[in-house]
Amino acid sequence: MEEARLHALLRLAYLELPPRRLLSLLQHFENPEDIFRASRQDLLRVDGMNEATAARILNASDLTSHQRQRWQNASARLLTWLDDGYPPALREIEDFPPLLFVRGSLQERDRFAVAIVGTRRPTQYGRTTAERLARELSRYGLTIVSGGARGIDTAAHTGALRAGGRTIAVLGSGIDVAYPAESAALFNRIATQGAVLSEYAPGTAPDAWRFPARNRLVSALSLGVLVVEAPNDSGALITATHALEQGKPVFAVPGNIDTGHSAGCHRLIKDGATLVDSVEDIVRGLGIAPEPPPERAVEMPALTPTQQQILRALSLTPTHVDVLADELKLPVAQLNAELLILEMHNLARRQPGNTYVRVP
Numbered sequence: 001m002e003e004a005r006l007h008a009l010l011r012l013a014y015l016e017l018p019p020r021r022l023l024s025l026l027q028h029f030e031n032p033e034d035i036f037r038a039s040r041q042d043l044l045r046v047d048g049m050n051e052a053t054a055a056r057i058l059n060a061s062d063l064t065s066h067q068r069q070r071w072q073n074a075s076a077r078l079l080t081w082l083d084d085g086y087p088p089a090l091r092e093i094e095d096f097p098p099l100l101f102v103r104g105s106l107q108e109r110d111r112f113a114v115a116i117v118g119t120r121r122p123t124q125y126g127r128t129t130a131e132r133l134a135r136e137l138s139r140y141g142l143t144i145v146s147g148g149a150r151g152i153d154t155a156a157h158t159g160a161l162r163a164g165g166r167t168i169a170v171l172g173s174g175i176d177v178a179y180p181a182e183s184a185a186l187f188n189r190i191a192t193q194g195a196v197l198s199e200y201a202p203g204t205a206p207d208a209w210r211f212p213a214r215n216r217l218v219s220a221l222s223l224g225v226l227v228v229e230a231p232n233d234s235g236a237l238i239t240a241t242h243a244l245e246q247g248k249p250v251f252a253v254p255g256n257i258d259t260g261h262s263a264g265c266h267r268l269i270k271d272g273a274t275l276v277d278s279v280e281d282i283v284r285g286l287g288i289a290p291e292p293p294p295e296r297a298v299e300m301p302a303l304t305p306t307q308q309q310i311l312r313a314l315s316l317t318p319t320h321v322d323v324l325a326d327e328l329k330l331p332v333a334q335l336n337a338e339l340l341i342l343e344m345h346n347l348a349r350r351q352p353g354n355t356y357v358r359v360p
Contacts, residue, residue, distance in 0.1 A: 024046050116225075131155040232267065236264065
């Protein structure tokens, strides 16, 4: 992209105009540079333009040195809706972003994608289920899309990465702003094994209102949306609503009825979402893979009868060591030693509060 054109598009991105108004501007003027040379009368001829927006453009300052530096350091590409690399699925929604910042690569195969979303504060059950389903969907060749947030989003991205599959993170901040901060390394991995996307200019803060707006892109990039562990006030339900408005199927994983952690999932199921207790429910619902992929042979380590007994007693719900010891009639010291061996074999995992879960 030539320098003058890129410069003008970056200036427009930093103005943060509504997507439809920005699209009208870019369609009206042959070159984006002409937008900043236009008169008030010229701007007001643009479809949907108003006095306030015209004034913002007329009074817009040039890129600051800080903004230029953010762009240079972002290691990103700026795509317009007309570029070959722009995801075709996004153009199909009413308020698609005319400008899109991308780190990593977008591929043709990414049109076969499933979004996995849920709470930022999952239980171990929710986190493990999201990671497992993402891993299994990746083995069907599906790309996993999510929002890069804490909790279920992170578990979904991680599951896809561990399966060697592709994953796309759609951010509610600038392309160079890791939110949460501890996800910077995760986003770097995603960019090497998929893509990180944002409609916001580099350096844009993760303001709360941006995340519900971001959710329309998560659903648009996907063939369907899977909700794993979402309470009634979860933003994941906004993604599910966008999916329904876009004519996409919605899937939901049921959970414990006593805690409220999955109340939103249960409401979706009551309203017609497909109940999911295995990856085949999703694949059948999408109608894209009639047969499961071949399973890789996994050699189980040789376990003693006691270790096998402990493994059978574990589940995806964290269980305290004292409860296990009482159930299995084992001394706590022996149980701890056996659990350590199971951890070394990656068959059990220690959780906060001296509790353990089984690794699927």
